[in-house]
Amino acid sequence: MSELNLLPLTGILVVVLGFAFRFNPLLVVTAAGLITGWAVDLNFAELLATFGEKFMNSRQLASFLLILPVIAILERYGLQNRAKSWIASIKGATTARILSVYFVVRETSAALGLLSLAGQAQTVRPLLAPMALGAAANVHGDLPKEVKDMISAHSAACDNIAVFFGEDIFIAFGAVLLMDAFLKENGIAGIEPLHIGLWAIPTAIAALIVHLFRLARLEAKICNKIAELRNTPTNYSDKSIDSKETA
Template identity: 80%
Template sequence: MFELNFWPLIGIPVVVLGFALRFNPLMVVTIAGIATGWAVNLDIITLLQTFGEKFMNSRQLASFILILPVIALLERYGLQQHAKNWIAKIKSATSARILALYFIVRECSAALGLLSLGGQAQTVRPLLAPMALGAATNKYGELPKPIKDMISAHAAAVDNIAMFFGEDIFIAFGAVLLMDAFLKENGIAGIEPLHIGLWAIPTAIAALIIHLFRLSRLEAKIALAVAAHKQQEAI
């Protein structure tokens, strides 16, 4: 009878314990990898080769680290304030319209594989959220923190949802290729990445319609929150 070997899973409790004890994340992941390699009887040379191969395959992740100081420098010199001032000059701009426009652009660009065109660090925090806040401030005056947090949360959600449903249309996206490989490994033939991408289009359209409907109600929600805040201040 086939007997399961759970030793290769030893890296999981190592990671959980290391993070729970707030050890250095890099050290925790390294130790977890070494423990897993030991559990599957990898020699030290093969283990080092595996570490190097995985690092090289994921080296593009390091580009995200380079973005942070650039964004911090731009914010230091007033990027958010300039975004607010610029959007305040457009009288017809509202928070909902700005977020809806970004949602459409973000989902369409993700469908074309332009995943790095937006993002939380490089677009939402320094540009999108300040623009949405600037439009609301221009219309209702100075906003209390709970309303600002609500608008910022909607800005973050717009980016996440648009990218999540848009990227599945791009046939070279990792998840699409993973599904294609999984189907072929299990003997399900006749399904290509193009088919998966085409079937993702109805879901993306549904997500677009649903979220645009949610955003259409955002302005009324902001107005009610502002009115409630002013009424509370009057009391």
């Protein structure tokens, strides 16, 4: 029995130490890859070929990372403030309504395979969360930190849940193809990706109904939380919110 070679695991040690000492992540990962390649006796040409292959396979991720600096610049020059002020100018806009509309649009687009159309970094943080917060502030005034955190969490949850249940309807999605391949490898024939996508529709509809019901209760939850933090009693009703908005 040959002895276990632990030398290739030194790449993991490089990653841990590099991140612990807060070195540049790109340099840390590159150094870890080079050390691991050296440990498994890859020559320089093979190592470069491996790096090139992995980069080409993840080029979509690289293009996504290029978008992040653009979003950061837009935020620096007032994107969130502009989103809040725009929502404040719309009568009848509430946090629950904004999140409900986003959930429907996001799940529908995910079902059509448009997964990159929105997301946490490019939509939720710079646009959706500020819009939801602006709608709440337009009704209740300055919001306590706990309420802001709650609204931001609901904004992020809208994107996660909508994508999670919507993407399985798209038959070219990786998870659907993986399920199809798994079934065929285990001798289960007669099931195509189209069948998997069709059976995902009832689950997506159920998730839509459940989450819209949760969002319908969000306005009452916000009112109760604000009243609790401000130590004032409240009796929530849709009419009271509408009267404040029209005022």
